[in-house]
Amino acid sequence: MITESDLRAVLTDEARDVSEPAEILARLHVAERQPTAKRRWLAPLAAAAAVAAAVVVAGTLVVDHRAGHSDQPASTRPSALGRDLWFTPYVHPIEGYDVTAISMDNSAVGIGVRYPGHTDSEAGSVTAYAPGIWDPALAKGSERLTVQGRPAYYGVMNQGGYMLPTLAWQSGSGGWIVIRGWDDSAARSRHLDPRKEELRVAAKVDDTAAERLHLPFRIGYLPAGLQFQMVSAHLTKPAGETQIMFSPTGTTHYDRTGTLSDRTLPPGVVSIILLPNSQPGQFTVRNTKVDGHAADFEDAGDGQRVLAVDVGVGSLTLQGPYSKAELIKIFRSITLAPDVDDPATWFDATK
Numbered sequence: 001m002i003t004e005s006d007l008r009a010v011l012t013d014e015a016r017d018v019s020e021p022a023e024i025l026a027r028l029h030v031a032e033r034q035p036t037a038k039r040r041w042l043a044p045l046a047a048a049a050a051v052a053a054a055v056v057v058a059g060t061l062v063v064d065h066r067a068g069h070s071d072q073p074a075s076t077r078p079s080a081l082g083r084d085l086w087f088t089p090y091v092h093p094i095e096g097y098d099v100t101a102i103s104m105d106n107s108a109v110g111i112g113v114r115y116p117g118h119t120d121s122e123a124g125s126v127t128a129y130a131p132g133i134w135d136p137a138l139a140k141g142s143e144r145l146t147v148q149g150r151p152a153y154y155g156v157m158n159q160g161g162y163m164l165p166t167l168a169w170q171s172g173s174g175g176w177i178v179i180r181g182w183d184d185s186a187a188r189s190r191h192l193d194p195r196k197e198e199l200r201v202a203a204k205v206d207d208t209a210a211e212r213l214h215l216p217f218r219i220g221y222l223p224a225g226l227q228f229q230m231v232s233a234h235l236t237k238p239a240g241e242t243q244i245m246f247s248p249t250g251t252t253h254y255d256r257t258g259t260l261s262d263r264t265l266p267p268g269v270v271s272i273i274l275l276p277n278s279q280p281g282q283f284t285v286r287n288t289k290v291d292g293h294a295a296d297f298e299d300a301g302d303g304q305r306v307l308a309v310d311v312g313v314g315s316l317t318l319q320g321p322y323s324k325a326e327l328i329k330i331f332r333s334i335t336l337a338p339d340v341d342d343p344a345t346w347f348d349a350t351k
Contacts, residue, residue, distance in 0.1 A: 089128050089177065089207035094200065097123065101240070103232035104213070105252045107133050113201055115186060124181020124198065126205060127258060131174040135256035139168055147202045154195055160259030165194035171207045178258060179205075214346040216242050216274060220333030223322060226270060231349075238278035238341040246270045270320035272330070276340045282315050283308040290328055297324050307331060313340050 091099050091111045101112035101122075110127040142155030152169035159166070159180060167179040179201055181187070182194035215233060227250030234240025247269045255261040275281060285308075286294040295309040300319065307327040308317040316334065318327045338345040 089126070089171070089205050090211050091126055091201070092204040092206065094204050097201075098236075100235045101232070102213070102235060103230065105230040106130075106228070106250060107252050107254055108258070113181065121186055122181065123184075123187060123192075124179060124201070126177065126179050126201060128171060128177050128207065129175045129254075129258055133254050134168070134176040134178055134258040136168070136170070136176065138257060139166075142166075147199070148205075152202075154198070157257075159257045160255070165198065167195075167198040167202055169202070173207070177202075177205060177207065213349045214343060215244070215349045216337040216340045216343070216346045217244075217272075218335040218347050219272070219330070220335070221330055222246060222270065223320075223326065223330075226268070229269065233343075235343045237343065239276055239343060240279060241276075242274045244272050268321060270322070270330070271318070272334070273317040274314060274336075274340060275317070276314040278341050279314075282310075283317070286310070290331060297327075311336065 089109075091113075093099065094113070096116070098114045098116050099111050101114065103110055103112075107130045108127055110125055112122050113124045113126065114122050136153075138157045139153035139155065142153040142157065145152050145154055147167070147169045150169045152167060154167045155165075156163045157166035157168070157180075164180045165183050168176055171177050179198045182192050182197045187194070187197075213231070213233075214235075215231070216239065225248050226246040227248070229245040229247040229250050230252070231242075231244045233242045248267070253261050283296055285296045285298075288295050288297050290307070290309050293309045293311060295307060297308075298306045300306050303321045304319055305322060305324065305327060306317065306319045307324065308315055309331060313336065316331065318330055320327065322330075337347060
């Protein structure tokens with residue numbers, strides 16, 4: 001294990017029943033850490049799909065923001081780690097909000113729009129769907145307006161059975177950019193108008209250039225046949241968790257409302273989670289050692305095994321249907337960034 005990079009794929013503890021729209025958005029769009037969890041894995045794995053749902057691309061990113069740069073790939077959808085982890089759109093800083101939570105899979109990219117200082121309270125989200133995912137028929141009967149010179153729709157629209165204030169417009173790539181939220185108790189206590197806030201956010205969305213994703217890790221080895229499934233990172237200083245997931249297919253399936261429709265992860269999913277020491281929730285059980293590092297190895301059931309290792313600057317947790325020796329092999333191939341709490345030091349994931 002080399003001390004220079006950060007990586008982490010997430011299977012959080014258990015999907016929760018939620019009622020507040022802010023919690024619904026958090027479940028549907030951003031893979032979140034459970035602060036009180038002592039273990040960082042799921043049994044069964046199916047609950048992870050609720051966390052890895054749509055993804056949220058976010059604003060104040062430590063990335064190469066170069067609008068119109070000729071270095072753009074033909075497709076801005078991520079496909080394989082180290083090859084195509086670019087994302088669109090970019091969200092510029094928004095006064096009164098924190099936009100540093102990004103998550104992405106092969107069908108959507110998104111940004112969590114949060115109240116400053118409240119990392120677990122999401123006001124809303126910006127999600128950019130690949131063409132053919134979000135159904136514009138959902139906007140039938142909505143108010144018609146213009147966003148950045150393009151036709152747009154505003155109204156209360158369905159997402160996964162929940163009716164949320166929604167602003168949507170078609171991007172230059174043919175997909176749809178959808179902003180939702182501002183309908184929870186926090187928004188009401190602040191007397192925020194969902195329409196006004198979503199239009200404010202929309203004005204800061206830039207879908208004219210692809211961006212490079214930076215991560216606090218590099219991975220040198222994975223079992224054969226695995227493809228990128230999803231990734232989520234909190235690009236703050238100090239940083240939040242970084243989560244990454246791989247599967248044999250790398251595919252995710254959404255319904256017409258832009259909600260993950262297949263909650264069963266394919267066999268063979270591997271997740272890697274990096275939790276810096278600046279974050280609560282470090283594992284406490286230590287029953288083994290890996291290269292001198294205190295560690296915990298467990299059988300999580302359903303053929304899943306979990307290896308959690310104290311790497312000094314935080315904990316690295318690996319889960320998958322593999323032996324202890326194979327998980328250790330993956331662990332040893334991971335290089336941590338010079339400072340896992342400072343995104344400015346992280347690796348360009350497109351290289």
